[in-house]
Amino acid sequence: RRSSDLKAQVEANEVTCSSVINACAQQSEIKRAEYWLGWMVRTTVKVNEIAYNSVINACARHGDVDNAELWFDAMQQAVLEPTEVSYNSVINACAQRGSVLLGERWLRWMARAAIRPSQVSYNSLLSACARLAVVEKAEHWLTEMVGAAVQPNSVSYSAMRTACARMGQIDRAEHWLAQMVRCDGENRAQIGALAKALSAPADDDIGRSGSPL
Numbered sequence: 757r758r759s760s761d762l763k764a765q766v767e768a769n770e771v772t773c774s775s776v777i778n779a780c781a782q783q784s785e786i787k788r789a790e791y792w793l794g795w796m797v798r799t800t801v802k803v804n805e806i807a808y809n810s811v812i813n814a815c816a817r818h819g820d821v822d823n824a825e826l827w828f829d830a831m832q833q834a835v836l837e838p839t840e841v842s843y844n845s846v847i848n849a850c851a852q853r854g855s856v857l858l859g860e861r862w863l864r865w866m867a868r869a870a871i872r873p874s875q876v877s878y879n880s881l882l883s884a885c886a887r888l889a890v891v892e893k894a895e896h897w898l899t900e901m902v903g904a905a906v907q908p909n910s911v912s913y914s915a916m917r918t919a920c921a922r923m924g925q926i927d928r929a930e931h932w933l934a935q936m937v938r939c940d941g942e943n944r945a946q947i948g949a950l951a952k953a954l955s956a957p958a959d960d961d962i963g964r965s966g967s968p969l
């Protein structure tokens with residue numbers, strides 16, 4: 757009944773339906789999000805990438821790899837081009853389920869599709885490695901990340917530390933903890949420098965007042 761009431765209250769178009777799907781996804785109402793996407797597909801309402809990505813992401817947050825892949829395939833069958841968000845969501849689904857091998861495949865497929873894996877892509881895979889405590893794989897992908905000119909952050913190093921700690925490799929865990937602290941320190945320094953720059957008077961302001969004092 758709620759669905760029929762909602763249809764009567766809003767204009768059924770690409771924007772409103774995508775918003776409803778996104779709202780359902782944010783509340784982890786996967787079945788409801790899937791219902792609305794299916795309803796859009798069955799009607800004349802245009803379906804966009806945002807609608808598919810919202811459902812894929814909802815599945816990913818629950819580690820539902822099968823349905824995430826199903827909707828990814830449906831997106832392609834609808835002649836819509838998967839985006840960075842699409843791939844990252846499926847990789848995240850693999851990470852949530854601890855499927856490192858499948859996550860690796862999706863990262864490679866992403867690269868083959870000429871979509872550059874991002875910090876989010878690599879961090880999801882590193883998180884999967886941390887869950888299974890596969891240290892060598894985690895270090896391999898961190899090396900790949902750096903080699904691809906993608907900057908690791910505290911999330912990346914935290915995953916490395918967790919993987920090592922779970923294997924009882926205390927020295928390596930301490931090494932990655934130090935890297936994480938250094939990364940956080942650099943981030944704070946950059947933020948501090950940016951804040952200082954933003955708080956400084958602009959050249960135009962100085963010129964108009966005649967003096968910075």
